Amino acid sequence: MLSLAVHKLEIRYPGLPAPALDIPALFIEPGTHIALTGPSGAGKTTFINIAVGMERVRSGKVEWDGENLAAMSEGRRDRWRARNAGLVMQDFHLFPGLSALGNVLLPQRLSRFRLPGDMRSRALDMLARVGIDRADQPVETMSRGQMQRVAVARALVGRPGVIIADEPTASLDAGSGEAVASLLLDLARETKATLIVATHDARLTGRLDRILQLENGWVRG
Numbered sequence: 210m211l212s213l214a215v216h217k218l219e220i221r222y223p224g225l226p227a228p229a230l231d232i233p234a235l236f237i238e239p240g241t242h243i244a245l246t247g248p249s250g251a252g253k254t255t256f257i258n259i260a261v262g263m264e265r266v267r268s269g270k271v272e273w274d275g276e277n278l279a280a281m282s283e284g285r286r287d288r289w290r291a292r293n294a295g296l297v298m299q300d301f302h303l304f305p306g307l308s309a310l311g312n313v314l315l316p317q318r319l320s321r322f323r324l325p326g327d328m329r330s331r332a333l334d335m336l337a338r339v340g341i342d343r344a345d346q347p348v349e350t351m352s353r354g355q356m357q358r359v360a361v362a363r364a365l366v367g368r369p370g371v372i373i374a375d376e377p378t379a380s381l382d383a384g385s386g387e388a389v390a391s392l393l394l395d396l397a398r399e400t401k402a403t404l405i406v407a408t409h410d411a412r413l414t415g416r417l418d419r420i421l422q423l424e425n426g427w428v429r430g
């Protein structure tokens with residue numbers, strides 16, 4: 210579990226008169242479960258991209274347990290992300306042509322010199338945990354709810370210190386959404402990960418510890 214400290218963060222885009230993000234100070238306690246909410250265009254996706262080092266910060270600090278992503282090169286940020294962050298993105302980012310198991314193992318293969326001996330069995334356990342019993346099924350033949358669960362298994366198999374999910378229940382029916390939300394919360398609690406979830410889903414925000422409300426790049430809560 211990791212803490213996040215943000216100082217004097219300002220993100221501007223060409224053509225946008227006000228900053229897309231303007232956060233003087235923000236601290237997230239390690240192990241907290243955070244909901245990131247706000248209307249369309251408020252800066253949620255920008256915040257997520259910045260928090261996991263996918264976008265460069267030119268002004269301010271973004272420190273996870275004292276490691277400042279803003280001071281790192283792109284390569285170091287990529288390595289930091291591979292070691293520390295589990296991502297569940299809105300459109301899953303799964304690789305067609307690979308099985309569920311292949312998808313769960315792929316980031317582990319890419320980020321390590323050699324796959325730990327128990328990683329395959331951990332991946333199979335994690336897939337069983339999220340309710341995927343055909344680990345060899347090609348992902349492109351799966352339903353959206355199943356794909357979402359594979360994405361959750363992939364994000365969590367490396368036991369990351371922080372889990373970040375962008376609208377993880379959007380595009381799922383109520384039952385599948387509820388199941389994915391419960392899984393994320395249970396697994397984050399078990400692995401003691403810090404969890405940040407961008408969501409409009411009131412059933413999900415109600416189950417998290419703290420709500421960060423974004424409004425025109427400003428954060429409240």
Ligand SMILES: Nc1ncnc2c1ncn2[C@@H]1O[C@H](COP(=O)(O)OP(=O)(O)OP(=O)(O)O)[C@@H](O)[C@H]1O
Pocket residue numbers: 222223225229247248249250251252253254255256
């Ligand atoms: N690469 C970019 N270039 C220019 N403007 C951008 C860029 N990325 C984001 N923006 C702008 O920054 C603002 C914040 O966008 P962001 O995608 O973070 O909002 P959001 O809260 O995630 O919205 P949504 O809920 O609709 O996904 C918007 O006005 C958007 O148009």
